Amino acid sequence: MSINDMLKSHTAEGRLKVYEPLFPGDPMIRALYLTPSVCSLLEGHTKAEAKKGSIQSIMDQFVSGRVVSVGHNRKCHMSLLKPQRDGIWDMRVATPLPAIRIFGQFAEQDVFIALSWEYRGLLGRAISRPWKTEIRRCKAEWRKLFPTYNSMKGESIHEYLTDAHSE
């Protein structure tokens, strides 16, 4: 079974959901899949519901194929986390506070699987234990969904993402 077949199967059985842009006129150029945990951010099951508009706007930026800013600036849309060889990314929702990070991995170029999320304030510094825990959780979620496939590992951010602008 190819990874695309697995994505279809997970989508059909509700383990992943395909994100469609909120704005009806926007095209779908990149693909974004959400786990139920990440979906809860958009469906009002968490306190983070107040941030729904900003989260959807960043997801729309990604899916609609607009330029994605990549870097460690907290205002960037996405970042490739260290160690970069792990291929773990986050989507950054800086405003309104409290900031949120959505963690995930790429199945292939422009196909992002959003696996988990956490409030930025609970993560502490970049090399702290909560960060490492979150990265482990992200990897575990991937293995649960795709036990026979590794996530994409690229040499540069442009291998992961078309039309990315890095710092």
Added chain:
Amino acid sequence: MNISRTPILNEVLDNLATIPEDTYDYFQERQKGRLYDKIIRGFWEKEKEGFSRAQLARRMNKRPEQITRILAAPGNWTLDTISDLVLAIYGGEIDFQIIDFNHIPKRNYTASDNFSLEEKPSTEINNIEIVTSIENNTRPTTSSEIRN
């Protein structure tokens, strides 16, 4: 299974409804994202012609590291930042146009239509117009006309 979408435009189009805060957040971020897309793509085009960040910095009378920071993300952009970038990159200004949400085209496909990345629809992603030349008594040339 696809995410059920908030009827975001319904609440915007209902003149009697209070627009929720997260809808305002959505459109604020969306405008920034669309402008970022337009300006960065314009900068990439200029780079192909040999225009560098250092040249942009000189043109904007800023240090190269300031330019790097400005281009890194649209989060802190103000109308002044946008005006300066459009002037320095395009040698032009933004032509404002209000889009009536009653008349926006809808996608004629959904993710459930076995959407595949190999069959990306060719769609105009960003219809923000930048005016790049103005002659007396003539209509300005816009970026979409240049593309065509």
